[in-house]
Structures are given as C-alpha cells and as structure tokens.
Amino acid sequence: MKHEKFPGMISRSEAGPGDGGRTGSWRVLRPVIDLSHCIPAKTNKKACFTCWLYCPDGVVSKTIPPKIDYEYCKGCGICAEECPGKAISMEEESSFINKEKSQGCI
Ligand code: SF4
Ligand code: SF4
Structure with a gap:
C-alpha cells in the first residue's frame, strides 16, 4: 500500500514463522545445537x-x-555457518526420520 505523504514508500511486514507454510519437510539437513558449546546455555546469560x-x-x-x-526450519544452515561457538551442526535428516519411524513417532 502506498503512503499518502511519501508515495515512493511501500508498507511491508517482517517475515515470521509459517509465512511460507510448514516448510520443515523441505529439510535435507537438520541443525542440531550442542548445548555444551552454546554461549547462553553455557553461561546461563542472555x-x-x-x-x-x-x-x-x-x-x-x-x-x-x-x-x-x-516444523518450519528449512535446513538452510545459515545458523550453523554464523554460530560463533560452532555449536550447531547440520545432520542428515534421514537419520532422524529412521529413528522416529522406529520409535513409532511417524
Ligand atoms: S549462535 Fe550458537 S552460541 Fe550463539 S546462541 Fe545460537 S547456538 Fe548458541
Ligand atoms: S537458519 Fe537454521 S534454524 Fe533457521 S531455517 Fe536455516 S537451518 Fe533452520
């Protein structure tokens, strides 16, 4: 929608979880946080x-x-790439699917 005073300005909204639907099933790799390397988990500080x-x-x-x-993580790996503590590893989604199947979860 155009702004009356500033016609060049358009409104936009921030992206949020679920904007693209339940995209978790797109994932090939799953990010897993190792809490022993995660800064807030280790220090109990925000x-x-x-x-x-x-x-x-x-x-x-x-x-x-x-x-x-x-439910929504697409497995892009940006979090793992940017994590300063190298606490996030990208693991094969198929290994979790097999585990969940054997536990009767799916
Ligand atoms: S970026 Fe890494 S160290 Fe920082 S909060 Fe996330 S997982 Fe923890
Ligand atoms: S940045 Fe990490 S948590 Fe976010 S969608 Fe990508 S892999 Fe998933």
Whole structure:
C-alpha cells in the first residue's frame, strides 16, 4: 500500500514463522545445537543469539537455551555457518526420520 505523504514508500511486514507454510519437510539437513558449546546455555546469560538473529525464517527462539522449531526450519544452515561457538551442526535428516519411524513417532 502506498503512503499518502511519501508515495515512493511501500508498507511491508517482517517475515515470521509459517509465512511460507510448514516448510520443515523441505529439510535435507537438520541443525542440531550442542548445548555444551552454546554461549547462553553455557553461561546461563542472555547473550549471543546469533542463530536467532540470522535465521531467515525466524524459527530460533531467543531463550536459554535457544530452540529451533523444526516444523518450519528449512535446513538452510545459515545458523550453523554464523554460530560463533560452532555449536550447531547440520545432520542428515534421514537419520532422524529412521529413528522416529522406529520409535513409532511417524
Ligand atoms: S549462535 Fe550458537 S552460541 Fe550463539 S546462541 Fe545460537 S547456538 Fe548458541
Ligand atoms: S537451518 Fe536455516 S531455517 Fe533452520 S534454524 Fe537454521 S537458519 Fe533457521
């Protein structure tokens, strides 16, 4: 929608979880946080949250410890790339699917 006073200005909204639907099934690799290397988890302080800041889908919580919403995480790997503590590893999604199948979860 155009702004009356500033016609060149358009409104936009921030991206949020679920804007693209439940995209978790697109994932080939799953980000897994190793809490022993995660700064807020280790220090019990609200610090870092680089993963929360960089996630393009807004699916990482700014909590201690940070949590990833796998319903929507597409597995792009940006969080793992940017994590200063190297706490996030990208693991084969198929290994989790096999584990969940054997547990009768899916
Ligand atoms: S970027 Fe890495 S160290 Fe920082 S909060 Fe996220 S997982 Fe923890
Ligand atoms: S892999 Fe991508 S979508 Fe998933 S939590 Fe990390 S940055 Fe967000």
